[in-house]
Amino acid sequence: MGHKIKLIIITLLLALSMSGCTAAVLIPPLSGPLFVPSTASSAYQIYKVSTDERDLQTIIEDEYIESRIHASILDDSELELLELSPYSYNGHIYVVGKYDDKKDFGRISRIVRNSGKVNSLTTYLYPEKENPACNEAEDMILETRVKAALMENRNTRSINIAVKAVQCNVVLLGRVQSPRDIDAVTRVAVHVEGAKSVKSFIRPTNRHRYRLKQRKVAFSK
Template identity: 35%
Template structure:
């Protein structure tokens, strides 16, 4: 079953790679095409393993890999879930390090899924409008109205601009940036 899921995820990646948006994203990405591909395969494998795991709540966990560094993000009900998420990510061939951004799951009437999606849209709009930020290089996640940035950007100034945009959006509780500057 795991192999079937990986095959489906890989096929989805390949088919989406033929689109103009993805071609542009690949062209402006600070990583080589080979590294982008490796990272996407590792990300897909982590997500497939999350989906198959009994302890992980797939809709509450997300993952992304940049230069072999895996990021596990989301909401948890127990510390065992977090530990399992890290264990899964570390077990993927090619993953050299794992960083987490996990918040305890809670029913928050002041910030639900709709609020997270609204904030995401507002932040992406700001990033796209800024000609000094390659918005496709800034992977934006919103968890309980907290913004998390992942990715590799061209300069520290670009990373700082992205953070400032997010901080300026009404309703954002905090901004955590894991953006790295290309070497």
């Protein structure tokens, strides 16, 4: 999809958010999922779309897969309390969070396999602890600090990536224009107070094209 069409749709979403409308927006003539979820009408979601390196169709397909995986995780009594966060970039799935039993990896794999177009699966999970040194509230604070630091830095404020903190370990995910952007984001994150470590799953867009062909699910633990 051309950049001009993307800007038109972003403008439409902005107008809806300013008017307080939360209805889904129909976007013809895209194939696959045809609706942008109502949450995309928020200003933050519009900003994310406008700075995302993926084309709009890919964003819609990725978010559709994410929502299916997340819903399936919440429906699984063994996984729903583990604070698992799924991310999809060009059909490459990342699941970040905690695990209670090694069987959880198999449960995640089955959920992802049934979620739609999937090119690969990467799981990055920390073992669940009864009395962790860093709790969920501290993780949320750390995520906010990292996002704020990225927004304040002139070299990273226009880069759209996801930030997840697990037991005060920072995980970065997304697609950017070049390896230089990856280095810039990582340098900012490692200097944020409270970050024990930083793991980056950020990839340059020119190395990852969306593939419709189903691929064998792979694991990285």
